[in-house]
Amino acid sequence: MTNSNLRNIKLLLQYDGSNYSGWQIQHNGTTIQGLLTAALSQIHGQPVKLYGAGRTDAGVHALGQVANFFTNKNLTPPQWQKALNGQLPPDIRVVSVAEVSASFHARFSAIGKHYRYQLCTSATVSPFDYRYYYHYPYALNLAAMEQAASYLLGTHDFAAFATATNKDATVRTLHQLTIISPHPDRLCFQLQGNGFLRYMVRTIVGTLLEVGRQQRPAASIPEILQSQDRRQAGPTAPPQGLFLVAVEYPAESLS
Amino acid sequence: MTNSNLRNIKLLLQYDGSNYSGWQIQHNGTTIQGLLTAALSQIHGQPVKLYGAGRTDAGVHALGQVANFFTNKNLTPPQWQKALNGQLPPDIRVVSVAEVSASFHARFSAIGKHYRYQLCTSATVSPFDYRYYYHYPYALNLAAMEQAASYLLGTHDFAAFATATNKDATVRTLHQLTIISPHPDRLCFQLQGNGFLRYMVRTIVGTLLEVGRQQRPAASIPEILQSQDRRQAGPTAPPQGLFLVAVEYPAESLS
Numbered sequence: 001m002t003n004s005n006l007r008n009i010k011l012l013l014q015y016d017g018s019n020y021s022g023w024q025i026q027h028n029g030t031t032i033q034g035l036l037t038a039a040l041s042q043i044h045g046q047p048v049k050l051y052g053a054g055r056t057d058a059g060v061h062a063l064g065q066v067a068n069f070f071t072n073k074n075l076t077p078p079q080w081q082k083a084l085n086g087q088l089p090p091d092i093r094v095v096s097v098a099e100v101s102a103s104f105h106a107r108f109s110a111i112g113k114h115y116r117y118q119l120c121t122s123a124t125v126s127p128f129d130y131r132y133y134y135h136y137p138y139a140l141n142l143a144a145m146e147q148a149a150s151y152l153l154g155t156h157d158f159a160a161f162a163t164a165t166n167k168d169a170t171v172r173t174l175h176q177l178t179i180i181s182p183h184p185d186r187l188c189f190q191l192q193g194n195g196f197l198r199y200m201v202r203t204i205v206g207t208l209l210e211v212g213r214q215q216r217p218a219a220s221i222p223e224i225l226q227s228q229d230r231r232q233a234g235p236t237a238p239p240q241g242l243f244l245v246a247v248e249y250p251a252e253s254l255s
Numbered sequence: 256m257t258n259s260n261l262r263n264i265k266l267l268l269q270y271d272g273s274n275y276s277g278w279q280i281q282h283n284g285t286t287i288q289g290l291l292t293a294a295l296s297q298i299h300g301q302p303v304k305l306y307g308a309g310r311t312d313a314g315v316h317a318l319g320q321v322a323n324f325f326t327n328k329n330l331t332p333p334q335w336q337k338a339l340n341g342q343l344p345p346d347i348r349v350v351s352v353a354e355v356s357a358s359f360h361a362r363f364s365a366i367g368k369h370y371r372y373q374l375c376t377s378a379t380v381s382p383f384d385y386r387y388y389y390h391y392p393y394a395l396n397l398a399a400m401e402q403a404a405s406y407l408l409g410t411h412d413f414a415a416f417a418t419a420t421n422k423d424a425t426v427r428t429l430h431q432l433t434i435i436s437p438h439p440d441r442l443c444f445q446l447q448g449n450g451f452l453r454y455m456v457r458t459i460v461g462t463l464l465e466v467g468r469q470q471r472p473a474a475s476i477p478e479i480l481q482s483q484d485r486r487q488a489g490p491t492a493p494p495q496g497l498f499l500v501a502v503e504y505p506a507e508s509l510s
Contacts, residue, residue: 014381014382015382016382016383061382061383085379090380090382090385091382093379093380093382094379095379095381124340124348124349124350125345125348126350127269127270127271127345127348128269128271128316128387130345130346132383
């Protein structure tokens with residue numbers, strides 16, 4: 001299928017990433033994109049390409065992943081939702097469907113993303129929470145973490161907080177990095193920016209946790225950024241605490 | 256080991272029953288009692304018997320299951336908790352441990368139990384909820400369900416609401432059966448009684464849902480009780496919505 005005279009369908013998706021090898025289709029391992037593509041291809045009787053906004057890694061969850069595909073089918077949004085959910089496992093759900101303009105691309109049209117990272121600091125984690133919280137049973141200095149976070153706000157080269165990539169593509173703007181404690185033994189990092197490099201949220205969290213445990217000073221953050229050297233930052237926090245919360249688009253791209 | 260001169264240890268347990276063949280140890284299938292017994296036997300270097308308060312069925316969860324065992328070991332409650340949780344999968348957790356009198360028996364000392372049954376009436380169930388809610392996307396007449404529930408309160412022969420068992424052992428007292436809607440598309444049944452027969456909560460829920468959908472009148476409940484015939488009641492609601500919330504004991508049995 002070519003994209004001319006086809007409808008462009010945008011999907012809002014939620015998934016529990018616990019049982020998947022991430023978003024992006026691959027030869028080994030079951031992926032969210034792979035299952036969605038298989039469902040779409042079955043409905044169309046031919047291969048269908050699906051474009052996702054964020055390539056979430058293995059074990060990472062989504063509350064608001066966005067994807068799009070082009071189709072010659074005349075289904076209504078509720079019919080698409082029903083047809084896809086009928087073929088997907090219950091830990092992947094299409095929560096809404098909309099027809100958008102031909103120029104909309106889930107990844108390239110995105111102008112911002114929201115992520116959340118959750119951790120649990122109590123001695124034991126509930127059987128109902130362990131899939132969604134990083135278990136980190138340590139006392140944390142929240143004020144030091146907040147100071148460290150303040151150095152990351154704004155536009156920086158985040159090469160030190162990501163896996164090795166092309167140097168000139170590692171500048172991002174972080175608009176929000178707040179740390180809230182919704183419960184005495186829970187901590188939640190909320191991040192919003194114009195884009196995130198691979199492992200960037202988890203490396204920021206891993207580094208801020210070292211600050212929280214007084215293993216490195218808050219004031220070391222500017223030096224880490226400056227170094228552009230991944231080895232200077234802290235460890236990559238594990239995937240199960242991470243949620244892609246929402247993807248932002250300019251209003252005109254959706255009409 | 257005989258029980259004389261042994262310590263009697265009481266465990267408070269939580270588990271996500273999704274991946275288990277229920278509480279009770281069996282030859283085929285992994286059970287919660289089986290995993291706990293294996294952990295205890297490994298710690299002791301010999302078989303240890305574990306007594307559970309409620310034999311939750313396959314797929315049923317627990318927020319407050321209670322069990323006890325006798326031991327010659329001198330571990331403190333925090334040491335027991337750590338030793339057991341270290342050997343258990345993350346979907347089964349020992350949340351507290353206490354040494355109790357030799358006469359305490361998790362099942363025979365119990366004087367009451369609390370259960371909760373959760374359902375979701377929206378068109379789709381979130382990937383984070385499907386393990387814990389029965390998906391029932393229908394309009395329900397709550398007032399009719401509440402009227403039906405009122406007939407079940409008190410002391411009755413609940414044979415019609417349980418799997419076939421010895422007739423003279425099917426009288427139970429139901430002290431509470433409330434239906435709350437914590438969210439527009441969620442319904443939660445809360446039950447408290449002196450004891451529950453096998454499938455009793457799920458059969459009560461399945462029957463009340465038929466009343467909610469106007470498939471049977473609320474006033475039919477007394478006749479169903481009277482019949483003592485399981486075929487007169489509604490279907491057994493599926494296990495994933497059910498939680499054993501708490502087990503009650505007389506204060507003196509715990510000292």
